Amino acid sequence: MRLAELSQRADVPRSTIKFYIREGLLAPGAVHARNQASYGSQHLERLELIRALREVAGLPLEVVSRVTAELDRGWQGNPIGEALRAMYVPPTHSSSHASKAELERLTAEVKEFLRALPWTTDEDYHDNAREIAATILQVRRYLYPDFAVAQLAKYAEIAWLLSEAEFTGAPEGPGVPIRARGDDIAEPTRRAILGTVLFERIFASLRRCANTMRSMRISLGEKVPPARVTRPGRSRATRRKPKSKRR
């Protein structure tokens, strides 16, 4: 297709497309006679990815550019890692020497905690650890001065349970590319980044709702029903597509 059609189908202005090509986020079209370039479905997909990363995930252009560069490296790259790192930079308000040293120490402790979990791999989780450590410093400062890293155990356990539910329940299966098969990683990357962002919002909303309801019930002396977890392995209901659309 020509530039005009690409622009229309992707709903991205032509000048923006040209800018992406200049900046290396998008491959140039194949040049034919009469100096006309033609674009294929991979251009359309890439533009949709860029739009989603900008609009839904709220990533700045330079980060989107790093993600697409990693995508272009294929299995040698780490586009999801780049995106997640960029999305969740822990705020570093306090920059005194003392608190920097404390953050380093705590980050090392959180790393050790993560490494000891049954489900972690050898993958580097420095960024996660640092982010968690920075937040624990605030928890200690504003809420529980004695909050220990070991108290994360419950959260980690439930995070792994949620992860199991999410992967099992994904309408089209986990959609994880298999390295040995040489699967294409572009579309799984898009889904992983957007799934991370969107379901994080949904889950956070439900958690706030749950905590509000729980404190209402306690405050008013009402019954607090115990949590009940149906393991995704036992019930296959979440695996199926919805029987009917209830819209």
Added chain:
Amino acid sequence: MRLAELSQRADVPRSTIKFYIREGLLAPGAVHARNQASYGSQHLERLELIRALREVAGLPLEVVSRVTAELDRGWQGNPIGEALRAMYVPPTHSSSHASKAELERLTAEVKEFLRALPWTTDEDYHDNAREIAATILQVRRYLYPDFAVAQLAKYAEIAWLLSEAEFTGAPEGPGVPIRARGDDIAEPTRRAILGTVLFERIFASLRRCANTMRSMRISLGEKVPPARVTRPGRSRATRRKPKSKRR
């Protein structure tokens, strides 16, 4: 104490304290002879609350002002609700008539879903429902066109489990004020808002870590350990304070 001491202890400039008093976020001090006002511990507490809401929760001043106004109303107010509402305003990119109507319809459906959960109360959850609905619209647009509200069930179940773990595991107990006893709500409100914000960050970090590890394991053909949940009711370990600080 005098203004200078209050300013020093709260680590808030005098001019800012005066501004908060003018704006009604902070009660004026008791005026003594020689035109000198004196301040008490409640002023210090309020200043610490304002700082935490600004710096940790990132709330704009006008929202902090609404929260403190609700606090001053005591049990008639809803300071936590005000804060949470302000913290999580769903982005409304699409404002066409069609999508507005769709959002309304979906919000109603999410409300119905929430109402049917075993743990919800009669409390109004319009904001939660709207936020979830707005995100589902994006899920449908970018990930799963057929995503049904009923698929939230698993998330809701795990949110309630997390809520149970959080309330049971709070080092000083749930800390929910009891209306019938006329408990003071200022400090529980502070803890509820900050706990919501900080543990949301921690849990989101762990979830991202879990999802990354899970996809790494699938991708590389490694074993994926099943999730295991120790119910907080059975083990009291999380209820205790940590035996030793492992720093």
